[in-house]
Amino acid sequence: MTFKQAAVLAPVSFFLGILFICFNVDHKLLWGELTDAVLADGFSFYTTFFNSPPAIKALLHGMIGVGILGLASKLHKWDDSAMFFDGSSLGVYIFAIAVYTAVIVPTLKTVVTPLEEETKMDRIEAVRVLAAANVIIMMCLGFILTLQAGQVYAKRLEEQAKVEAVKVSKKDE
Numbered sequence: 001m002t003f004k005q006a007a008v009l010a011p012v013s014f015f016l017g018i019l020f021i022c023f024n025v026d027h028k029l030l031w032g033e034l035t036d037a038v039l040a041d042g043f044s045f046y047t048t049f050f051n052s053p054p055a056i057k058a059l060l061h062g063m064i065g066v067g068i069l070g071l072a073s074k075l076h077k078w079d080d081s082a083m084f085f086d087g088s089s090l091g092v093y094i095f096a097i098a099v100y101t102a103v104i105v106p107t108l109k110t111v112v113t114p115l116e117e118e119t120k121m122d123r124i125e126a127v128r129v130l131a132a133a134n135v136i137i138m139m140c141l142g143f144i145l146t147l148q149a150g151q152v153y154a155k156r157l158e159e160q161a162k163v164e165a166v167k168v169s170k171k172d173e
Contacts, residue, residue, distance in 0.1 A: 007070025008089065008148060011063040012141050018060075019138045022049075026131035034124070042127045043111060050112040064100075067093055085151035089144045096140040103133040 025045045028038045071090040075082050110118060110126040 004070055004074045005148065007066055008074065009145070011067035011070070012093075012144050012148075014063050016138065016141050016145075019134050019141070022131075022134050023138070026134050029128050029131040030135065039124060039127070042131070043123070046108060046127060046130065047112050050108050064097060068097075081151055081154060085147050085154070089147045092140050092143050092147075096137045099133050099137055099140075104130060104137075107133070 022045075025042050029042050032038060068090075071086055071093055074086040075090060107126040107130045111123055111130060114123055
């Protein structure tokens, strides 16, 4: 594994770990019965998440940057593998970042610090939207891991094909 590939896999795996922790609350909010206890758990969990120290938030945003830099540096090679696998991964990663900035950040604020005109039903809807956005990002990150594994597999197949071609050409001589 190269440093560039590690710069992609480390942030993706890091965020998947965080989102799997969130999934303990999210699955109840999305697919379970919405009881007062489930809603209290969701509000409490995301309030703790929202009120985390600035150093934690800086780490999260720094890891986003590492992932972008890793994918961009892998694209620099600009061969077929980079265009298909890394280009697709970068597109999916940018989509996940867009979901984070456009959905998660505003709904997190609605859940934790609602405006005066927002009702409890607005907060409940916001926490469910937040849970759905987390699941969407989990699927995106899983797709990135699949693409990166596919790239390694394709390179191995290409190397095997080259070795077989050399064997056949030597046999014909």
